[in-house]
Amino acid sequence: MNIVFYGQISGGGVDSACFNLVNKLADSHKITIISTGFSEPPALLREDVAYYHLKSDNILRMNLECFKLLKKLSPDIVVTMEALSGMVSFLPTLLCRKKYIVWEHANYYQNQGVSYIQIVRAIELLLSDAYVVLTKRDFQTFQRKFFFKRRLKQIYNMFSKQSEGNYNIASKTIVSAGHLRPIKNFDSIPEVASIALKNHPDWTWKIYGSGTDEYLEYLMEKVREYGVENQVEFCGRTNHLIEIMRESALYVLPSLYEGLPMVLLEAKSQRLPIVSFDIETGPDEILRDGINGYLVEPYQKKKMAEKIRFLIENPDVRQSFSDKSELDLPLFSDDTVVKQWLTLFEEIYE
Structure with missing residues (x-):
């Protein structure tokens, strides 16, 4: 089968999810990526995956x-x-009379800075051959919110990194990671740290990720x-997050919105x-509250601090x-996810 993936390839979680999938699909299918972002194929992409870059920045010319x-x-x-990418790919696909799938990476409540996002989604739900969302909770939300929903599907992103070594019970480092922007809510960390780490001056909280100088x-x-200058550190972007996690004590996700937070799967794979x-989509399908982590009511910074402090003071619970x-990591395995995509391709192409 000849399959084209279209999107803004510019670095980030969406790209990683795409590359993980297409690198597997390329074992048995002809795969091409059309990008509006990077002009050259990223290093993570297989050499036998064709890569094209749209040079124009005008939406009509891009179409x-x-x-x-x-x-x-x-x-x-x-x-x-992502649905918004359909503003370039949707009409050309229809004119070429090809099968069309939207792979949504944002949850329903993320408007991505565009007021008309729900109109775009409604049109694509009506006219696409399939509309894939990342989580079961988002699937239920889309079902409630849209009339045209028979083409709606749910498939997790794949994750296949394997754990190495044992949990470092002696570590006194908390880690968080992501783009430094408001939606990630990293500005809540200093307040949370001032409570959680108050009686633990030997503990530090390191945040990895890049953003604007102003932010x-x-x-x-x-x-x-x-x-908390001596305990909270913004460390910049890293290509070695897995290794950093391996030497850390616990992972904290303070985000306000996520699609499917792959960073939690990375943390789980390193036994953190x-x-x-407990935001709208993602964490409650990755974590089991009170079993391998804590889900805290959104915006409740004091409660988050209390959970962190409890784990700091109870290494036996951390070890448990x-x-x-x-x-639940098998739900996100290569075999499981690729099989779901191949089944979808067969369904819409017969």
């Missing part, structure tokens, strides 16, 4: 470029990564405001206990959570 490429490539199926300065102001806000950290 025309995409149409010409699809005519040339003649795919059986086009998969668009980083805002975060540092928060660190100074709560007097996790504390996360670590021992059960790999529960």
Whole structure:
């Protein structure tokens, strides 16, 4: 089967999810990626996956470029990564009379800065051959919110990293990671740390990720405001997060919104206990509350601090959570996820 994936390849979790999938699909299918982001294929992509870059930044010209490429490539199926990307890929796919799948990476409540996102989603739910969301909770939300829902599917992103070594019970480092932007809610960390780490001066909280200089300065102001300069550190972007997790004591996710937070799967794979806000989609399908982590009511910073402090002061509980950290990881395995995608391709192409 000849399959084209279209999206803004510019670094981040969506790209990683795409590359993980297409690298597996390329074992048995012809795979092409059309990008509006990076002009060159990223290093994580297999060499036998064809890669094209749309050069224009004008949406009408991009539609025309995409149409010409699809005519040339003649795919059986086009998969668009995120609903908004369909503003370029949707019409060309229809004109070429190809099968069309939307692979949504944001949850229903994330508007991605666009007020008309639900209109775009409604149109694509009506006219696409399948509309894939990442979590069971989001699947239920889409079913409630949209009239046209028979094409709605739910497939997790795949995750296949294997754990190495044992949990480092002696570690006194908390870790968080992600893009430094408001939606990730890292500005709550200094306040949470001022409570959780107050009686534990030998513990540190390290945050990995990049952002604008202005936002980083805002975060540092928060660190100074709560007097945690010696315990909270913004460490910048890293290519070695797995290794860092392996030497850490626990992972904390303070995000306000996520699609499917792959970073929690990374933390689980390294046997880390996790504390996360129980936000709309993701964490409650990855964690078992009180079994291998804690889910805290969103925005309740004091409660999050209390859970972190409890884990700091109870290493036996941390060890117990670590021992059960790999529960449910098979749901996200390569074999499980690839099989679901292949079944979907067969369903819409027969």
